[in-house]
Amino acid sequence: MDEDRELRQDVMDELQWEPGLDAAAIGVACEDEVITMTGHVPTYHDKLRAEAAAKRVGVMAVANDLIVHPMTIQTRDDTDIAKAAKRALEWNVSVPEDAVTVIVTDGRVTLEGEVEWRYQRSAAETAVRYLLGVKGVSNQIRVVPAAQPTEVRQKIRSALTRSAALDADRIQVNVTGTRITLSGNVRSWAERDDAENAAWAAPGVTSVTNELMVRRLAAVTI
Numbered sequence: 001m002d003e004d005r006e007l008r009q010d011v012m013d014e015l016q017w018e019p020g021l022d023a024a025a026i027g028v029a030c031e032d033e034v035i036t037m038t039g040h041v042p043t044y045h046d047k048l049r050a051e052a053a054a055k056r057v058g059v060m061a062v063a064n065d066l067i068v069h070p071m072t073i074q075t076r077d078d079t080d081i082a083k084a085a086k087r088a089l090e091w092n093v094s095v096p097e098d099a100v101t102v103i104v105t106d107g108r109v110t111l112e113g114e115v116e117w118r119y120q121r122s123a124a125e126t127a128v129r130y131l132l133g134v135k136g137v138s139n140q141i142r143v144v145p146a147a148q149p150t151e152v153r154q155k156i157r158s159a160l161t162r163s164a165a166l167d168a169d170r171i172q173v174n175v176t177g178t179r180i181t182l183s184g185n186v187r188s189w190a191e192r193d194d195a196e197n198a199a200w201a202a203p204g205v206t207s208v209t210n211e212l213m214v215r216r217l218a219a220v221t222i
Contacts, residue, residue: 004030010057011035018053026050026066033060040069044134055189060214068107068135076133078104085109085128094123100141102128107135114144118200118208145178145204152202156180159198171195171212179207185215 008030015023027038035054041047047066054062076084082104089095089102099120100113109128115121125139153175160168166186174181180199186192196210 004033007033007035007057007059011054011059014053014057015050018049021046021049021053028054030059034063035059035061036063036065038065040067042069042071043130043132044068044136045130047136048129058188058214070133076107078107081107081109081131081133084131085134088127088131089124092123092127094120095127096120100124107133108138109134109136110138110140112140114142116143116145118143118205143206145206152178152180152204155202156199159201160195163194163198165194166191166198173199178204179209180205181209181211183211184213186212187215189214 008028011028011030012023015021015026015028022041025039025041029036029038037050037054041050047064047068050066051062051064082102085102085104089100090097096115099115100111103110103112109131111124111128115124121139121141121143124141125137128134129137153173156173156175157168160166160171160173170186171182171184174183180202182195182199186195192210192212192214195212196208199205199208
């Protein structure tokens with residue numbers, strides 16, 4: 001399909017545009033507006049950067065099959081990575097002290113524990129994803145609020161309306177206890193992420209299921 005070929009080329013061009021990313025080492029395939037990336041990258045951070053680049057061009061979905069293969073002669077074993085991760089969490093002021101446990105297996109870091117806010121959960125993952133030798137991060141930290149949320153749906157609706165980048169009328173918010181489900185349509189992955197962040201910012205939210213669909217706008221010929 002012409003659309004798949006054009007979208008594949010857009011992703012390849014975006015990868016080339018990403019500073020410091022070896023786009024030649026990344027294979028890109030596209031079928032039904034779904035991008036599959038294969039190949040090797042030197043860090044887990046590069047794997048995430050490649051995925052973010054693909055999302056920026058309006059793809060429907062991304063299968064990130066890139067393998068992290070460190071190119072440096074200096075390697076870290078799991079014990080070294082675990083020690084570095086523990087120090088990184090201790091130095092991050094957004095991560096509560098002694099709230100997160102680190103498990104490392106073959107370079108893959110698993111985070112466990114409980115925090116009160118989603119931003120604390122995200123901060124813990126960010127603290128370890130850039131460490132030398134990390135091949136992947138599984139964030140299993142649970143968000144357990146100190147108090148139950150009140151009027152959560154209205155607070156989220158208000159946050160969506162305040163955002164100039166979002167069309168709040170196209171987004172539906174369903175609340176079940178402290179669990180949020182977003183549905184509807186947005187125009188880009190950035191808008192999809194913005195809507196999810198707005199939901200997570202509401203007090204007491206423990207889970208956000210993002211079912212928003214990215215619908216590319218039709219090109220206008222002048």
